[in-house]
Amino acid sequence: AQSVTQPDIHITVSEGASLELRCNYSYGATPYLFWYVQSPGQGLQLLLKYFSGDTLVQGIKGFEAEFKRSQSSFNLRKPSVHWSDAAEYFCAVARRQTGGFKTIFGAGTRLFVKA
Amino acid sequence: NAGVTQTPKFRVLKTGQSMTLLCAQDMNHEYMYWYRQDPGMGLRLIHYSVGEGTTAKGEVPDGYNVSRLKKQNFLLGLESAAPSQTSVYFCASRFPGGNVDEQFFGPGTRLTVL
Numbered sequence A: 001a002q003s004v005t006q007p008d009i010h011i012t013v014s015e016g017a018s019l020e021l022r023c024n025y026s027y028g029a030t031p032y033l034f035w036y037v038q039s040p041g042q043g044l045q046l047l048l049k050y051f052s053g054d055t056l057v058q059g060i061k062g063f064e065a066e067f068k069r070s071q072s073s074f075n076l077r078k079p080s081v082h083w084s085d086a087a088e089y090f091c092a093v094a095r096r097q098t099g100g101f102k103t104i105f106g107a108g109t110r111l112f113v114k115a
Numbered sequence B: 001n002a003g004v005t006q007t008p009k010f011r012v013l014k015t016g017q018s019m020t021l022l023c024a025q026d027m028n029h030e031y032m033y034w035y036r037q038d039p040g041m042g043l044r045l046i047h048y049s050v051g052e053g054t055t056a057k058g059e060v061p062d063g064y065n066v067s068r069l070k071k072q073n074f075l076l077g078l079e080s081a082a083p084s085q086t087s088v089y090f091c092a093s094r095f096p097g098g099n100v101d102e103q104f105f106g107p108g109t110r111l112t113v114l
Helices: none
Strands: A003-005 A010-014 A019-021 A024-026 A032-038 A044-050 A056-058 A064-068 A073-078 A087-097 A100-105 A109-114 B004-007 B010-013 B019-025 B031-038 B042-049 B065-067 B073-078 B087-094 B109-113
Touching: A003 A087, A003 A100, A010 A019, A019 A109, A024 A073, A032 A064, A032 A073, A032 A100, A044 A056, A044 A064, A044 A073, A073 A087, A100 B042, B004 B087, B019 B031, B019 B087, B019 B109, B031 B073, B042 B065, B042 B073, B073 B087
Parallel strands: A010 A109, B010 B109
Antiparallel strands: A003 A024, A019 A073, A032 A044, A032 A087, A056 A064, A064 A073, A087 A100, A087 A109, B004 B019, B019 B073, B031 B042, B031 B087, B065 B073, B087 B109
């Protein structure tokens, strides 16, 4: 069955430090992969997506993610975190099915940024 | 261009009461979705629609009904609310076709059932 695992429920990093959020998926074929961010009281916003080609994808707000097929991972990174990055981050995987796509979301990782 | 909007933003119900959540999008998207978000569980799909007049069940449809009478609107109904339906509800939409299922989300409705 298709699944998405975000091993870290929450992470705390210092402002200016680097960040890596982990995401592992279970899916037979090459999936479509996404990272969304949810700021407090807001809906989800797409950060980046991967569906083919270069395995290192760039997103908005200085984020990037790398698809590693051998590890079934799609980790999100940022070299220098800003206080405004404090939010909840969701990894998602989609696959084609009759009538469209089926998208599964991970449970989310909440990022805290300390001064 | 407002994107995806949801009304109301907050609501408190008593057990057994009914209500309807409204989702509206002005992007001419065909596909629309209703999710619920619960702590530690991410987003779970309740119902979805692939076009005006069509609806389909998602992962957790029990206790909910939906209607898509107009392309731009997707309504989520709770006929007899239960405390287990306390959650944050998100609506999303997207274009049909294409290679990537990028969804656009509304700001959410926080529902508490007492």
